[in-house]
Amino acid sequence: MYEHDGEKYFVVDAHIALWDGRESNQKNIHGKQFIDCFYDYHKNLSPEDAVWDYDTYTYYGGQRLLKDLFEDGYVDHAIFQPAILGEFYRTGFGQTEEALELTRQNPGKLTYNHAWDPRFGEEGLRQLREDAARMNLKGVKLYTAEWHGDSRGWKLDDPWARRYLEECLELGIKNIHVHKGPTIRPLDRDAFDVADIDKVATDYTDLNFIVEHVGLPRLEDFCWIATQESNVYGGLAVAMPFIHTRPGYFAQILGELLYWIGEDKILFSSDYAIWTPKWLVEKFVDFQLPAGQSEYAPITVEQKKKILGLNAAALYDLDVPAELRLPTNAGDTGAEVAAGAKEAVAS
């Protein structure tokens, strides 16, 4: 919980990781390249006093995670969104068992989401059922651009992916987080193309599709489809840190999102440990559109409360203390957005 100017904010960090990028865990040069690339993101976009040394960054462990999120970072609840990357790391990049154990030890504070890949066919479906039971899954994180054997990626509307989505419905896994953003070796399967989200969001209205990194670097394509579909959400991971380095630009992203997808569909996340939540939460609550940007309406306290935590709480059925709720519901999927856009598409 974060309190500022007499207002109290329930904070859900909707995208965190517990990774091991140490040399001892690297399978090949790509493991090194990957963690180095992550470190550059961290170093380039963090305030100076929030920059970690490289060794800490490669592996920080569960206790450090708890401190950064819950003691220092104002976070009430956080959701693991792992990147497995078995081709680069011996025990994977995201540490599944360690994260699961941490989740069990801290009831009510952490949610563990896992992953599936439709290219594993029947075997993968069996695994998904097992994982759902063992990990108590409410959500999954998917990487459609990941390479596997000769395949250079997949689409959510592929026949096998549909079978997995149908299995998720059966298993009560209703939050489908999809990584559409900076990624590993996308070649012709455009890693940022969100057209597949559009198709499955229409067909599976009981599932929620959360597009991570708000579709950056194709924000406009994401916004356009999210406007058409009431079950498409945007995760702010990677977009958030601009609030420090380029606040004027952050204002534009937020302004566009509020216009196109609305205040009920935007989820805060730090992308921990690429960035830490403390400074992001503080700056976000303080944030206001720079003077002169009259093209966007001012951001209200209510909007900030929804984005920082109440929207994600609605998706994950989290118990929000009464004093931190809003008089109206967050996560209102029927709210009118982007006036005229739907009609334009329909005509």
Added chain:
Amino acid sequence: MSTVTPAAQTGLASEVTAALATVVDPELDEPITDLGFVRSIRIDDVGVTVHLRLPTSFCAPNFAYLMAADAQDALRRVPGAGRVMVLLDDHHDSDRINAGLALNAGYRGTFGPEAEDSLDELRRIFQRKAHTAAMERCVMALLRTTDRNLEDLHELTLGELPGGPHKEALLRRRTDIGLGIRPDDLVVVDEDGRPVAQSAVPLRLRYAKAVRVSVEGNAHFCRGLLATRYDDEPGGLSTHITDTRRAS
């Protein structure tokens, strides 16, 4: 070496730089020379060798290949350049891309069955986005600085736009995607260059703005990450040029 000819004397270095400046990062819509992607240029008696670099090891290989191949083509058009070599540094696919460039293997030949036949469609998508963003910049500047209003923008023609970098950029982007640049051509058009009805103009501009915000965001990311990645490199993000060619 008895005669080292500085760049200024042969003029070749400036021609090489100018040729590289015509190569654009399709996603960012900016020349690779402005972005700091040209790490070094070496001119010797045999030819020209250019090293390129990108913000991360994992920048999409299709875009990486596209820029490197465009650079090679541009350099081959420079008279007297000699043997042209373009090398991409520090990319996870560097070996494959550099081998493909050296062999003139083309995109498919470089990446094999992983790749589509060509990158034309990808290039086209981003040329259309670049045009949309350029159109928005022109129109918004006009709305800010004149008393024109939204209601008559569907009739706005190129001839009515004031000259300057915004307009020049728009004309270039229009040429790229095959749209006319006559003074009486309409400014506000859809993705395929067709006129936009008066009632549809506000939404078209809203979308165009999202495109522009997106493209600019990518550029912020890429510039920042490149600067962080190469912050310990002597000379920082400037291009290191050596010219040892003997004057003929």
